[in-house]
Amino acid sequence: MSLPLVIGIGNPTRSDDGAGHAVVFGLSRLVPDGTYRAVHQLTPDLAEDLAEASLVVFVDASVRATTLQLVPVEPTPVAPGSHITTAGAQLEQRGFFEREVARRTERFGNLVHAWSTYESRKLAEDPAPFQRGINSIQMRFDGTRWWVLTIAWQGETPDSPIPALYLESEHRP
Numbered sequence: 001m002s003l004p005l006v007i008g009i010g011n012p013t014r015s016d017d018g019a020g021h022a023v024v025f026g027l028s029r030l031v032p033d034g035t036y037r038a039v040h041q042l043t044p045d046l047a048e049d050l051a052e053a054s055l056v057v058f059v060d061a062s063v064r065a066t067t068l069q070l071v072p073v074e075p076t077p078v079a080p081g082s083h084i085t086t087a088g089a090q091l092e093q094r095g096f097f098e099r100e101v102a103r104r105t106e107r108f109g110n111l112v113h114a115w116s117t118y119e120s121r122k123l124a125e126d127p128a129p130f131q132r133g134i135n136s137i138q139m140r141f142d143g144t145r146w147w148v149l150t151i152a153w154q155g156e157t158p159d160s161p162i163p164a165l166y167l168e169s170e171h172r173p
Contacts, residue, residue: 020059132162
């Protein structure tokens with residue numbers, strides 16, 4: 001029987017929100033041959049790992065919880081705009097600013113793939129970002145306008161730093 005995939009969710013720079021990362025780090029030292037991921041949020045790039053795992057354990061923290069809770073979850077489909085309705089008020093209250101710092105594009109005919117490197121801050125004037133990463137955006141031109149086909153993103157981690165190639169914008173004639 002294979003070991004479960006353990007995913008710690010949160011931001012270790014925000015005190016209790018780093019609990020998921022701390023649990024993953026501790027477990028990885030106790031059971032080194034396990035499969036672990038420490039992430040800021042669930043993103044599409046985890047899909048393959050989730051599909052291959054026989055059991056997935058998500059570890060996250062909540063400021064409302066007063067005791068340890070084990071809650072079974074089942075996958076449910078979500079609408080593309082669901083993140084806006086579930087996180088919108090919190091983002092407005094706490095602040096969130098994402099700034100593109102570099103972009104690389106590849107075009108073939110009416111298809112474009114853009115790699116957009118970003119920095120995220122809570123306040124626009126914050127001196128340092130709390131997160132960096134890369135957005136992968138695929139678009140198609142229908143002769144009249146560009147349509148976004150997919151957007152996926154991955155935050156930078158110590159195990160997956162942003163390559164230098166994606167920290168510089170390509171020359172545009």
